[in-house]
Amino acid sequence: MQGDLAGTSDWPEAGFPGIRVNPLTLMPEIINAEACSTALAASTDPADHIFVLIVEGHAAEAAELLAEARFKDPESFRLRAFEAEVLRVSHRSDRALELFKQLLAEFQGTEREALVLQYIGKVQYTSGHISAAVEAFARALDLRVAQSADAAQIYSSTVALQRAREVLDLAC
Numbered sequence: 001m002q003g004d005l006a007g008t009s010d011w012p013e014a015g016f017p018g019i020r021v022n023p024l025t026l027m028p029e030i031i032n033a034e035a036c037s038t039a040l041a042a043s044t045d046p047a048d049h050i051f052v053l054i055v056e057g058h059a060a061e062a063a064e065l066l067a068e069a070r071f072k073d074p075e076s077f078r079l080r081a082f083e084a085e086v087l088r089v090s091h092r093s094d095r096a097l098e099l100f101k102q103l104l105a106e107f108q109g110t111e112r113e114a115l116v117l118q119y120i121g122k123v124q125y126t127s128g129h130i131s132a133a134v135e136a137f138a139r140a141l142d143l144r145v146a147q148s149a150d151a152a153q154i155y156s157s158t159v160a161l162q163r164a165r166e167v168l169d170l171a172c
Helices: 033-042 045-055 059-072 079-090 093-107 111-126 130-145 153-170
Strands: 013-016 020-022 026-029
Touching: 013 045, 013 153, 020 045, 020 153, 026 045, 026 130, 033 045, 045 059, 045 079, 045 130, 059 079, 079 111, 093 111, 111 153, 130 153
Parallel strands: none
Antiparallel strands: 013 020, 020 026
């Protein structure tokens, strides 16, 4: 785990204490190990433990916990999304993208559509499909603004879209 990182206060929130999204890599990172450990110790939600393992890059351990959690709650949106995230961390981006596209088809027109698009953009960004990532992040941002989503979610989409556009511009 990483300690506190200077200059991370403007990094988008990742949805768990002590973890923020690096605006250059668009990946969540532990920036405050103590806050993360304290929150994890207090949590009874297996999804929180799975998320931290994914952030730490421990795909095998996350997959093991995920299998148990999915058995108990097979319809959990969060756990289904983490299944695709485990694939992404395991360098199986094509399969992760397939699962996220299945979720997108299922949740299109709902408040979760923007989140799925954000995940899709992240997979596309990390696998080098920057133009597709720009499109996904732009759609996620548009939906979040239209839905008057939480400011942290809008900020996260804005940062991701800006970064993807920067990388795309550099490639041209």
